[in-house]
Amino acid sequence: MRTLVVAPHPDDEVLGVGGTLLRRKAEGAKLAWLIMTSISVKTGWPEETVRRRADEIARVTELFGFDEVFMLDFPTTALDQQSVSDLVGGVSAAFKAFAPEEVFLPHPSDIHTDHRLSFDAAAGCTKWFRYPSVRRVLAYETLSETDFSMGVTPAFAPNVYVDIAPYLEGKLRAMSFYASEVGEFPFPRSYEALRALATLRGAASGFHAAEAFQLLRERS
Amino acid sequence: MRTLVVAPHPDDEVLGVGGTLLRRKAEGAKLAWLIMTSISVKTGWPEETVRRRADEIARVTELFGFDEVFMLDFPTTALDQQSVSDLVGGVSAAFKAFAPEEVFLPHPSDIHTDHRLSFDAAAGCTKWFRYPSVRRVLAYETLSETDFSMGVTPAFAPNVYVDIAPYLEGKLRAMSFYASEVGEFPFPRSYEALRALATLRGAASGFHAAEAFQLLRERS
């Protein structure tokens, strides 16, 4: 299996697919991480924050054992300022290079514009006649984004549940690398909320911990 | 406030609205419990089970301090064998008698037919010109029913979050009265799953524990 996750920002891959990525790796898959945005000194971020982010990405890369990391380096919270053509071009190149079979995307109803535009760009890269490697496309849920959708666009509708019981602690550990993104419960990006989501998705599917996805397209 | 909950079966009121009922009571509300179905020796249930159920209902009534309990006594898992006219008649009489302002209904996409038909019967009893007392109608979610909807009917779409932090333990205690309905996690009607749901709904709304509802209609 060749598995690729599209992350609008670093940490989305952990929040949405962390357990499944660890499981895929254990099952022998090749893993790729496509990060849409980055921060930089040039766009006004403190040098230390930029350096810390690079360090976080390195640690997460190592923990998951990503075989490829594609950094598109669009400025964060500004995907709407890019042309669709540039966004698709960046994603397309990564898809061509890695030739993924399984693709995980953020959900287009997430309240963050970067998530919606990441989805749009990547959705265009799943047509079988341009990207024949792609066999399965799924949307993941992101605590603090998917759960804040306003009910005026089609909601995240989970229909695929993956057992991540052996990998939940690894997922939480990966999250801990993004120390500045984690908050105290009831903040949604907290360990309590992450555990509760895994528990609830597990109760729906018969596992002690699970991640849920919405299947968008599969061909076999 | 006069609050009424429609429960297809005893325990739905705890699973869906337990914390909010305790909060309403603490806020001085009058509470009513409308139970659509019951079990009986005549419909083939062991005498002991029937007796135990009566005892459970008594204990739950006391814990929540229900001011009224309406038992329609339709046979359980057989609401489809009743005429709509009888179902509506039963619900209507209770609504007329109690004159609720706030009404909690099961969600019509719950996978159990009894839930769907309870919703249908009660929905017809919320028109302002027949039931002028009704000011607010909400649907609740029921672990093991709402979460097993198959994605081919409009999903439960929570938009009202109620802080139940001070009442979560009371809700779990009420659940414990239905000992035979509670199972070991990952069974959905387990304490772990109930806590996880309260945690997750809390993360979405800024409370340490919450119940979520879908507002169907409000007039003020």
Add this chain to the structure above:
Amino acid sequence: MRTLVVAPHPDDEVLGVGGTLLRRKAEGAKLAWLIMTSISVKTGWPEETVRRRADEIARVTELFGFDEVFMLDFPTTALDQQSVSDLVGGVSAAFKAFAPEEVFLPHPSDIHTDHRLSFDAAAGCTKWFRYPSVRRVLAYETLSETDFSMGVTPAFAPNVYVDIAPYLEGKLRAMSFYASEVGEFPFPRSYEALRALATLRGAASGFHAAEAFQLLRERS
């Protein structure tokens, strides 16, 4: 793989899943056919029609190599006259006996009431804690039913495409056993329409012929 198809009437299994069943068989799967309804002399059908139908079922069973055939024998076009409890009971027994991993259901927005009620009965038999064998539930499309849905219920939304190129002729042959159900194009249950559907689903997924399904639930 243990694969079960729920057919409201004999021929739905061919129309919706014929190619995939043949492929599963070729892949070594065990196959089960659950037929919800039947015709009988008692319910007013000519003896010859009843005999011919039995013969058709036998031939289809042999062609697909069904390992199990469950005939619930509810009268055709009258599922609404059965109790939900009886419908679920019948389906449940078959699920317990065969322990399917993959389940194919008709779509609940099909215009025929028998399809909707078959779906409802079977949907209740997919909860993991009662039917732990079930890993994947999909809805299929039935020419002359799914395509006549009126747009006031959620439409069939295909997201799973199965390559049936090597099996299309076998599927059409199976259809030919139901001679009385097949009509002249533009009748929807015609060879032209069946081929066109396979062609179109293939164009959407990169195969010379495909069947499309809507994934309802998967756990892995």
Add this chain to the structure above:
Amino acid sequence: MRTLVVAPHPDDEVLGVGGTLLRRKAEGAKLAWLIMTSISVKTGWPEETVRRRADEIARVTELFGFDEVFMLDFPTTALDQQSVSDLVGGVSAAFKAFAPEEVFLPHPSDIHTDHRLSFDAAAGCTKWFRYPSVRRVLAYETLSETDFSMGVTPAFAPNVYVDIAPYLEGKLRAMSFYASEVGEFPFPRSYEALRALATLRGAASGFHAAEAFQLLRERS
């Protein structure tokens, strides 16, 4: 043009399609009225009420100039107690007899069960290969039913607007024949509400008064 309206109860044809029926008549159409339910002394209605209803139907028939009136005489508020087969049979016979080109149906999300079941029965009678006369099927809206839908089924979604400016007074006059059904505003079946609906639908379409419909199917 041959136009048929399906009315669960007498007065639905006026509320939903009154203006359009008058316009069709003026345009030279043949009109048919299919009334699903009736009241009778046998089902417990006072003789005078039954007689008055017959008189109302006669006056409405005359005002609209219905060329055919099909009375299926199922007991009112009890369509759920009929078999689907009987309901479809009744509607089917009328469709065969009148051979309508344009068909108006109540909306399946109306809160009254009789409306939903009338829709279901008639929807099955619009397949081109069984009822080739049918060219256009539309759903109408009924004040006090469509506007009390609870938001958990697909809402009435108007996309066809018909200019009824010259016919609004005729529609209101037809409504006045059902004196016992009309109430004082803000009661939804009041002259004020009927006028307001015609005004609003007109504002959406550029007419001084309009009726709105949801097109379900058209073939030409």
Add this chain to the structure above:
Amino acid sequence: MRTLVVAPHPDDEVLGVGGTLLRRKAEGAKLAWLIMTSISVKTGWPEETVRRRADEIARVTELFGFDEVFMLDFPTTALDQQSVSDLVGGVSAAFKAFAPEEVFLPHPSDIHTDHRLSFDAAAGCTKWFRYPSVRRVLAYETLSETDFSMGVTPAFAPNVYVDIAPYLEGKLRAMSFYASEVGEFPFPRSYEALRALATLRGAASGFHAAEAFQLLRERS
């Protein structure tokens, strides 16, 4: 109560929330008006039009008794030319400054792009952990926008009805200040259409005049 209305253009606040604003004021609320766009000589508008608009805003401010008016001054019909970051920044500053509890937004399916983008910008400003004051978020309907939605995005689905009978004349008076925006019926922004909408929403909720909203999120 602290109530804020987001108006893409001046007059949306009257069309959608005029009656409710007057009622809130009468109930003692603090009111804020957030105007997304403005016209200016620089962007090509005649000086007199710009001056008249300023006068209209002043009169409307006085009539409603707005405690705060936030003018973001983005050029009208050009919100798509702003960065999302600037739009959110503008709205965010107003939310931080006023700390609203109740927020009214235009509906994202309105046909005007400015409405959709105003919604998007403001929706991001309702997360409890960034804007803890916000307790209730509702979408309003705008004659000539919401009623021209094309049925390919989720429609405005009213579930909250507010009695504005004592305030309808005040609302119409406020509208009259925008003389150039009001037209002759059947133009949608006409007094007849506004009255009809209030009448119809009233018939649905038991009031002589009402405004309807779609609740998006409530926490209590």
Add this chain to the structure above:
Amino acid sequence: MRTLVVAPHPDDEVLGVGGTLLRRKAEGAKLAWLIMTSISVKTGWPEETVRRRADEIARVTELFGFDEVFMLDFPTTALDQQSVSDLVGGVSAAFKAFAPEEVFLPHPSDIHTDHRLSFDAAAGCTKWFRYPSVRRVLAYETLSETDFSMGVTPAFAPNVYVDIAPYLEGKLRAMSFYASEVGEFPFPRSYEALRALATLRGAASGFHAAEAFQLLRERS
């Protein structure tokens, strides 16, 4: 009848509406073609490709007998880089000039951004009080776009079927002019797929070949 089709790129008008355009012409209609985008040497296309495209447009214009061709000349795959105001301005001018009664638009859930933005721009040009000529607005389906929608936006929901049996060969011939756009089946823009779509839409409507549309708005 005055019929206008909005084509994001040349060939969309053939794929979606080719048969119906030929039929309209045969029925005596005036036809207009509004092409949103073009290619040019300036935007990096080879001179020969640009010349060939001009030739294709000329041949298609002749085959359909378009009475008007409006070329907005926005650069292809870059509509997101235009202001909404410019897009609407271009479409608006064409609508004013041609005064169409019947309008065909691409579907907003098509996966290509140019399709979505073409829809948005044109949808704003269908309000009756600005474009009173418009009587009927329909969305068409485009093989390789509409069928690749990802199920997270409202799907194309066909409800209007037009008999194109006498015009299917003409449609395919028009497609052949765009030789570089046509591929080998199972490529979606292939003759086999186009025929299959016409066959399937015919089976749903009783014609030997049909095109299907989604009615968005009609006033009469």
